[in-house]
Amino acid sequence: MDFDKVAKLRHSVRHFSTRKVDWRDIMKAIDLARLAPLAGNIPTLKFLIISDEEKISRLAEASQQEFISEARFVVVVCSTHDQLTRSYDERGLKYSKQQAGAAIQNFLLKLTELGLATCWIGAFSDEEVKRILQISDDVEVEALFPIGYELGKGKQKPKPLLEQCVYFNTWKNKYMEPWKDPRGSKT
Numbered sequence: 001m002d003f004d005k006v007a008k009l010r011h012s013v014r015h016f017s018t019r020k021v022d023w024r025d026i027m028k029a030i031d032l033a034r035l036a037p038l039a040g041n042i043p044t045l046k047f048l049i050i051s052d053e054e055k056i057s058r059l060a061e062a063s064q065q066e067f068i069s070e071a072r073f074v075v076v077v078c079s080t081h082d083q084l085t086r087s088y089d090e091r092g093l094k095y096s097k098q099q100a101g102a103a104i105q106n107f108l109l110k111l112t113e114l115g116l117a118t119c120w121i122g123a124f125s126d127e128e129v130k131r132i133l134q135i136s137d138d139v140e141v142e143a144l145f146p147i148g149y150e151l152g153k154g155k156q157k158p159k160p161l162l163e164q165c166v167y168f169n170t171w172k173n174k175y176m177e178p179w180k181d182p183r184g185s186k187t
Ligand SMILES: Cc1cc2nc3c(=O)[nH]c(=O)nc-3n(C[C@H](O)[C@H](O)[C@H](O)COP(=O)(O)O)c2cc1C
Pocket: 010, 011, 012, 014, 065, 119, 120, 121, 122, 123, 124, 155, 156, 157
């Protein structure tokens, strides 16, 4: 599918049908997620694929978002930043979050291309999720992704216009100077 089309089609889905999901499609999306840029090319991310129904309903409870229990799978994205912070000190924490976001966007776009649906879940009890999945304290749980096929047909929420997102040369300058040839070309 054309890249622009996938980026525009992606949207958060909170109602899933009963159609079975092939876990190998989820592997394809993770395969794309791992190609995202990494600070110093240091990997930090792990993707836990949860298929156990009881665990999924406990994750829904830990997030207080009931719709999660409708999903066939939940992917839990986790980071371990010790190697990054060893290399970059405190800045490593920032890099860890940024590379998680970059990988997640690849993951979301590939799921969209495959016709699968999800919703980025950032609101959950870290302690509860770690307890349910036996995740150790040194691991950061970044987000949960309940995955299924969409029930109905939603669309992406409106996003800021291009001109609301861009400044030129100085902060808050909304206008691009006409281009001047540095060699003083007369054409
Ligand atoms: C960091 C982050 C955390 C989010 N957490 C939740 C969440 O806990 N529950 C939820 O239903 N949606 C959550 N969302 C999804 C947003 O609500 C959704 O992306 C936004 O409304 C825009 O809709 P769209 O994804 O369809 O463009 C989260 C999104 C992001 C990026």
